[in-house]
Amino acid sequence: MIEIQLLAIQAIGEVFAGANLNEVLRNIWQINSRLTPQQRGAIQDIAYGTLRHYGQLDAILHQLLNKPAQDKSLHYLLAIALYQLCYSKAPAHAIVDHAVSSSRKITRNPAASGLINAVLRNFMRQRTLLLDQIKSNEVARYSYPQWWIDKLRQQYPQDYKAILLAGNEHPAMILRINSLRTSVNHYQAMLDAQGIGSEWLGGSALQLIRPVSVEKLPGFSEGLVTVQDAGAQFAAPLLDVKAGMRVLDACAAPGGKSTHLAELTENIKLTVLDKYEDRLTRLTENFSRLQITDYQLICGDAMNPSQWWNGQLYDRILADVPCSASGVVNRHPDIKWLRRPGDTDNFAQIQTTILNELWPLLRHGGKLLYATCSVFNEENNLITEKFLSIHQDASRLPCSHEEINNGQLLPGPHHDGFFYALLQKN
Ligand SMILES: C[S@@+](CC[C@H](N)C(=O)[O-])C[C@H]1O[C@@H](n2cnc3c(N)ncnc32)[C@H](O)[C@@H]1O
Structure with a gap:
């Protein structure tokens, strides 16, 4: 368990330094190729679980420590051990013993192992009281940054608690x-x-x-x-593609929605575009596994079609734009700690530019589906409403599905959170 704890600390440390959890874990697997599938599973579970509940674990630590541990690795070690004590079935004494041994690998300072031992045993003694004391702290209760909680409360006064809690559930397969x-x-x-x-x-x-x-x-x-998540599976049918149509998926990698388009309607002229070469490699792997061969692949920038567009109009365009991913935190719990309050404004600028730049590529009568996996209004209805106010030749068609409300699909037990706006050129 010691090595597992140490590698989980490494993963969490890199996430808090700004890295993406999936990429961090991929690197750890590559460097530590002798790890068994069970060990990988355990590291993954601890890293995901600790990040999922980090607001709560950090608040408990603040109650237990007079001042934060100087060495960040020790702080993450305590968070990991608390996660294991609260959420795993491993015996408590083994968790504490291993945490003490892990601390010896992190630092030679003997005070560190004493601190780890004392803090964890203190938690075990006062668990009920400590959990009670942090109840009124929203960051601890929901395990999201305060700005995120405040934004959702303001945008969804009725639903914000359910949205926050859905993001802390284990994702469905x-x-x-x-x-x-x-x-x-x-x-x-x-x-x-x-x-x-x-x-x-x-x-x-x-x-x-x-x-x-x-x-x-x-x-x-x-x-x-x-x-593929069930909410993501709403996209391709909404686009209403018919055989023979020219279809552009403008932010296509890794190809989840474009392969669905190809599966739903045979004989479409499909172009898949993405800005990043490495992500397109994953897309081509997915296309070839699904035995879909008839498509055009372009590595290009949806914000700058003049670099790659051949001038032929499209009947259908899917713009599944880059976004905060605030609707899929159940799958990516690192997102809630990596995002900053200003990020939605940066995404909104990119999203608006992509939408404006793709619009001239659509033929009259054609349809464009604007999609995000976000629940933040700044990336969703605010973008499309502004777009409609500027583009007189655009109208919004209903996305008829009982769970989609004004384009927004909120995260729940059977799907993640998505936004869809179907725009038609008049
Ligand atoms: C939400 S993901 C798309 C997911 C994909 N539609 C699917 O269902 O599998 C957004 C994609 O946009 C790509 N992207 C980001 N900026 C872009 C740009 N300016 N032009 C084209 N693609 C871009 C990213 O590389 C990423 O693959």
Whole structure:
């Protein structure tokens, strides 16, 4: 457990220094190639769980420490051990013993191991009282930065608590059945035969009762299914693509929504664009696994179509723009600690530019779907309302789905948070 704790500390330290958790873990796996799948799973669980509940764990530490630990690694070690004590089934004495040993690997200062031991044992003695004392502290209760809580309360006075809590749940594993290759009923029977329970959510979406690794999914490498959140699966059907149409996915990588477009309608002229070469590599892997070969790939900037556009208008455009990702914190708990209050304004500028630049590429009568995985209004309705006020040739079509309210799909047990605005050129 000591090595697991130490690598989890490294991951959390790098996230708080500004790095993306997935990339950090990928690097840790690469450098420590001898880690077993179980060890990787344990590190991942501790890193994700500690970040998911960091507001609470940090508040407990503030109660227990007279002053914050000088060495940040010791602070993260305490947070990790508290996470394990509160949320794991590991025996408490083993967690404390291992934390003390881990502290010896971090520093030779003997006071450090004494501190770790005293703080953790103190927590175990006063657990109920300490948890009670931090109840009135919102950052501790919800485990989000205060500005994030305040923004959601202001924008969703009725729903903000449910949104915050949904972001702290373990994400569901949802599959999209490739309708070109199989059917929902048939694939569900294949899952049943493997002892993998699932629930149909509508359309091509099946939620697994318990997540499994993709290698265990029948026909995964042959392209029968894709792992994709149910909310993300709303995008392709909304765009209403017909055979023969020219379709642009302007922010396409890693290809979740564009592969869905290709699965839903055969014989479309699909162009997939993304600004980043490395992300396009992942996209091509996904296309080839799903055996989709008929598409045009462009590495280019959606903010600057003059660099890559050949002048032929599109019938449909998907603009799944870069955003704060505030609707998918359940999958990426690092996001809530990495974002800063001003980030939404920066994203809004990029989103507005992409929308304005893509609009001239759409033919008259054509449709553009503006999408984000954010719940912040500045990236969603505020962008599209401003766009509609400036572009007289644009109108907004309804996104008819009972769960989508004014374009916004709030995160819940069966899907993440998304925003969709379907715009038509008149
Ligand atoms: C929300 S993700 C898209 C997810 C994708 N649609 C899917 O369903 O798998 C946004 C994508 O936009 C890309 N991106 C960011 N800025 C861009 C730009 N200026 N032009 C084109 N792509 C951009 C990012 O690399 C990222 O892959």
